[in-house]
Amino acid sequence: MPQSAEALILFGITGDLARRKLFPALYDLTAEGIADIPIIGVASRAWTDEILRENVRESLEAAGIAIDEEVFGRLAENLCYVSGDYRDRDTFTHIAQRADGGTGAVSYLAIPPDLFDDVVEGLASAGLNRQGRLVLEKPFGRDAASARELNDIVHRHFSEDRVYRIDHFLGKEAVQNLMIFRFSNTILEPVWNRHYIRGVQITMAEDFGVEGRGKFYDNVGTIRDVIQNHLLQVMALLAMEPPVSEHPDALRDERVKVLTAVESLTPADVVRGQYEGYRQEAGVAEDSDTETYAAVRLEIDSWRWAGVPWIIRAGKGLAETVTEAVVEFQRPPRPLFADSDCVPGANRLTFRTKPDEDISLSLQAKEPGPAMVSGPVDLHLQHDRKRGSDAYHRLLASALQGDPSLFARQDGVDEAWRIVDDILVDGGPVSEYPRHTWGPREANRLLGPDWTWVTP
Numbered sequence: 001m002p003q004s005a006e007a008l009i010l011f012g013i014t015g016d017l018a019r020r021k022l023f024p025a026l027y028d029l030t031a032e033g034i035a036d037i038p039i040i041g042v043a044s045r046a047w048t049d050e051i052l053r054e055n056v057r058e059s060l061e062a063a064g065i066a067i068d069e070e071v072f073g074r075l076a077e078n079l080c081y082v083s084g085d086y087r088d089r090d091t092f093t094h095i096a097q098r099a100d101g102g103t104g105a106v107s108y109l110a111i112p113p114d115l116f117d118d119v120v121e122g123l124a125s126a127g128l129n130r131q132g133r134l135v136l137e138k139p140f141g142r143d144a145a146s147a148r149e150l151n152d153i154v155h156r157h158f159s160e161d162r163v164y165r166i167d168h169f170l171g172k173e174a175v176q177n178l179m180i181f182r183f184s185n186t187i188l189e190p191v192w193n194r195h196y197i198r199g200v201q202i203t204m205a206e207d208f209g210v211e212g213r214g215k216f217y218d219n220v221g222t223i224r225d226v227i228q229n230h231l232l233q234v235m236a237l238l239a240m241e242p243p244v245s246e247h248p249d250a251l252r253d254e255r256v257k258v259l260t261a262v263e264s265l266t267p268a269d270v271v272r273g274q275y276e277g278y279r280q281e282a283g284v285a286e287d288s289d290t291e292t293y294a295a296v297r298l299e300i301d302s303w304r305w306a307g308v309p310w311i312i313r314a315g316k317g318l319a320e321t322v323t324e325a326v327v328e329f330q331r332p333p334r335p336l337f338a339d340s341d342c343v344p345g346a347n348r349l350t351f352r353t354k355p356d357e358d359i360s361l362s363l364q365a366k367e368p369g370p371a372m373v374s375g376p377v378d379l380h381l382q383h384d385r386k387r388g389s390d391a392y393h394r395l396l397a398s399a400l401q402g403d404p405s406l407f408a409r410q411d412g413v414d415e416a417w418r419i420v421d422d423i424l425v426d427g428g429p430v431s432e433y434p435r436h437t438w439g440p441r442e443a444n445r446l447l448g449p450d451w452t453w454v455t456p
Contacts, residue, residue: 005037005106005133005400007099011119012110013041013052013081017137021392022110023059028393030075031068034400040098041081042091052081086115092122099128106399108135113146117153124157135164135399138229139220140408143424144417151410164399165408169230171391171398174353176406178237178325179251181351181359191329193304198346200238201454202231202325204314207436209275209292215283222294223270223427226314228420232259233408234325235310238351239300248405252412259415261302267428271295273440274430275317289430292316295443298419311446317435319455323354326454345376348454358382 010018018041029035041052053076060067080098084091099105105128109119116136123129134154141147154163169175182188191197204226210217217225233255240254273293279286293315300310329347348362359381367375398406408416431440438455447453 003104003402005104007038007040007105008035008400009040009042009095009099009105009107010110011042011108014043014045014047015110017110019059023056024063024065025390025393025396027060027065027071027075029397031071034397036074037078038080038099039078040095041079042084042095044083044085046083047081049080053079086118086122089122089125092126092128096126096128104131106133106135110137113139113150116150120153120157129157133162133164133399133402134158135166137166139224140165140413141417142224144414144421147413147417160410164404165413166395167229167233167408168391168395169233170406171395172353174351174357175234175237177359178351183242194306194308196330197308198328198330199309199311199451200325200327202234202312204231204323205318205320206316207318207321209278209317210281212282214281218284218288218290221290222292222314223420223424227294227296227312228416231312231314232416232419235312238325239305248403251405252409256409256412256415258300259412259419261300262298262419263301264419264421265296265423267423267426269297270423270427271440271443271446272427272430273315273433275435276432277435291430293433293439295439295446297446313439313443315439319436319438321355322352322456324350324352326350328454
């Protein structure tokens with residue numbers, strides 16, 4: 001059985017991720033009794049324990065959290081700070097001392113990947129790898145080769161079962177509900193296959209641009225930023241076979257099998273776009289061909305899914321901000337109960353995570369009035385979202401409790417990079433598109449002649 005962590009070591013604690021996500025999660029986990037352990041923040045800034053505590057309080061207030069002073073007092077008592085150079089072994093000796101000698105620590109690396117080597121070696125030098133676990137924030141590499149190099153670095157001192165690669169999408173309530181909805185409702189299983197499903201569209205759209213992060217984004221692009229990780233994971237959850245048990249590796253095995261069954265993408269399978277004005281953004285190269293939009297067409301070569309198109313698209317500067325997966329079923333074989341001008345719309349099952357968390361089923365029902373004509377009706381499932389159910393709250397709790405179910409495994413990361421690796425080298429031209437649209441018109445070719453984009 002996995003052991004609960006004896007300490008939590010947060011590298012990069014002065015960064016934006018800690019302020020926006022980790023501090024609120026730690027407060028909630030302290031309230032729940034999960035994080036009543038030493039919490040050691042590590043960075044190069046000349047902070048003190050008190051400055052760290054002040055920053056945590058400010059972050060909680062900025063998040064609109066009504067602070068319970070008893071809970072915050074327990075959190076503050078557990079917080080401490082180590083300022084140091086990641087290349088200096090003395091830094092890690094000091095960390096081990098602040099962790100009260102606990103070797104069963106969770107080390108969370110919210111730092112650039114080029115620092116992983118120094119930190120992993122430092123943790124090993126202080127003995128913090130012996131029973132410890134390692135949590136890694138993305139990006140986990142820039143391509144297949146760099147991902148393998150990072151794995152080699154990590155595996156020098158941490159076995160794979162002690163490595164937790166974060167993809168925060170896997171911690172989202174609505175994304176987790178994909179598995180519950182699929183495998184807890186017998187009505188879906190007979191139709192969840194190529195015979196009844198026309199295709200699947202997965203969309204992650206943002207109506208804003210790079211917003212001052214041009215230098216960062218110009219070195220990444222949409223395929224690396226969200227398609228290779230977040231959206232391929234959503235596809236895997238939708239397409240996976242039922243796991244043989246609830247064991248973490250049984251769940252991860254099925255996700256990996258889906259990715260393994262997807263052929264590597266070629267330029268014919270992708271359309272890249274760039275919103276008008278992107279090259280004028282601060283930090284962006286004048287001749288940049290980095291995509292701010294990408295759409296890819298994949299097929300899963302399995303008995304269940306052969307011939308079913310999976311379209312994944314993501315981009316910035318689009319018409320709306322929405323993240324959703326839409327499963328479109330085959331149309332009825334004959335257009336009964338339709339007027340002369342139209343054919344009844346297809347049934348669609350939509351899983352949405354943004355701007356709200358929602359599951360909806362689009363059906364056909366009789367239009368009010370004397371005529372026997374069908375029209376669309378939507379059935380919605382919405383839960384009241386409780387604070388404390390943020391993805392990072394769930395993921396941090398899982399890491400502390402030793403449950404790797406929601407984390408990416410090495411073979412899954414390798415397969416995801418394999419799928420996109422070729423188009424990172426040659427993804428074809430970049431087409432410009434006006435802001436606040438749904439991207440370049442060239443993307444329509446990925447759908448074929450008898451399918452259309454599903455938009456909110």
